[in-house]
Amino acid sequence: MTQVIDKPKLGRKRDASRDTDIMNAALDVLAETGYDGMTVDMVAARAKAGKATLYRRWPSKPDLVLDAVACMKAVPLDTLPDTGTLRGDLIAMIKAPSIQDAERKLKIMAGIVSMISRNPELAEAARAALVEPRAAANRIIFRRAIDRGEISADTDIETLCMVGPALATYRTLMLQLPVDRDFLVRNIDAVILPAAGVRA
Amino acid sequence: MTQVIDKPKLGRKRDASRDTDIMNAALDVLAETGYDGMTVDMVAARAKAGKATLYRRWPSKPDLVLDAVACMKAVPLDTLPDTGTLRGDLIAMIKAPSIQDAERKLKIMAGIVSMISRNPELAEAARAALVEPRAAANRIIFRRAIDRGEISADTDIETLCMVGPALATYRTLMLQLPVDRDFLVRNIDAVILPAAGVRA
DNA sequence: TGTATCCGAAACTGTCGAGTTCCGTATATA
DNA sequence: TATATACGGAACTCGACAGTTTCGGATACA
Structure with missing residues (x-):
């Protein structure tokens, strides 16, 4: 079995806020141009991020899109109305x-x-x-x-x-x-x- | 105004049956792989046609797809049922x-x-x-x-x-x-x- | 202060597919 | 029979994009 090695915590930390910025940019581009029209450069530019930053977090374009779509579900429908009818x-x-x-x-x-x-x-x-x-x-x-x-x-x-x-x-x-x-x-x-x- | 020049009718005639073969192949590939997954080579291979034959008839991939989709409407819904209810x-x-x-x-x-x-x-x-x-x-x-x-x-x-x-x-x-x-x-x-x- | 990692930006590589050209062959007109 | 076009097939060009690398600078820890 492979051992899970604890990474040494050296160096600059990853900015977690870039994750949501990038995924939101991806969703915007997705909505505007569709999956095939969307390029990774578009997403990076929209998020004001470098492409390397994207590929440091997701191994491929499909993985980024999958994650972006999956993360939408986080926002729950706010409390349901109950009007009586x-x-x-x-x-x-x-x-x-x-x-x-x-x-x-x-x-x-x-x-x-x-x-x-x-x-x-x-x-x-x-x-x-x-x-x-x-x-x-x-x-x-x-x-x-x-x-x-x-x-x-x-x-x-x-x-x-x-x-x-x-x-x-x-x-x-x-x-x-x-x-x-x-x-x-x-x-x-x-x-x-x-x-x-x-x-x- | 531009004159419409009658083309001299020299040489081998275009085989009109290739049109429908190619468009049906295009619709098949479209259904299987989607517009962006579809390549002109796939369509040509499916129709057993050369790519040159496709480009002799349609100027581009979007034009071919447009024509193929438009030609579906030709088949009318056969006589409607009239059952009384x-x-x-x-x-x-x-x-x-x-x-x-x-x-x-x-x-x-x-x-x-x-x-x-x-x-x-x-x-x-x-x-x-x-x-x-x-x-x-x-x-x-x-x-x-x-x-x-x-x-x-x-x-x-x-x-x-x-x-x-x-x-x-x-x-x-x-x-x-x-x-x-x-x-x-x-x-x-x-x-x-x-x-x-x-x-x- | 040194080292390791992050960042954005940009240059680079490799692949894939649209569209073109050329080939040998088939078929039409004159 | 000569000429012009169509055919299937294959080789080719060229641009776009996924993914990688490199850079100078920023930030964290020891």
């Missing part, structure tokens, strides 16, 4: 800060989809960072609606909590249209609530 | 041949999404070939359901006819799960029909 909760989920965050995530998603099908690790990271948090939040909101008797107990929550994200993704990636408040409210009132069996 | 029509739309065709189109979609945001011509071609035909078919089916009084006249058809495609796209691109018959039927019964106000 399903519609109230769903509407409260699409407030300005949350919507802007989602817009960037959709662009990042567009930038890595082609990679996802060929890189299982990246696929898993994207699922954990981009799909699961939103689905989990919706799941809780629907669950509460069942608990208070607002919707039927045999509602297919797993399917329903994908409808919003799926429509938003389709609209961005395929239709190239903005995911604005009107669109989101229409989805809630014309699709999600009726599908859940809430009176119009 | 909305559910019958929607179920009839997901028969085996149609579902296999859709699977390939989803792979192609995954291969070009990152390009779509940076190439308006390709975005338009993708919309015309991949989005619009399915939406148009759904539109007709919902319209007929309104005409026969099965669903309300003020149903938001434009939103509803995107729900199926959006869920299928999301499932393929983000979740990496198969779009099988069970999934499609569940979408119809748990989301689309209830959203349209059809009794369960």
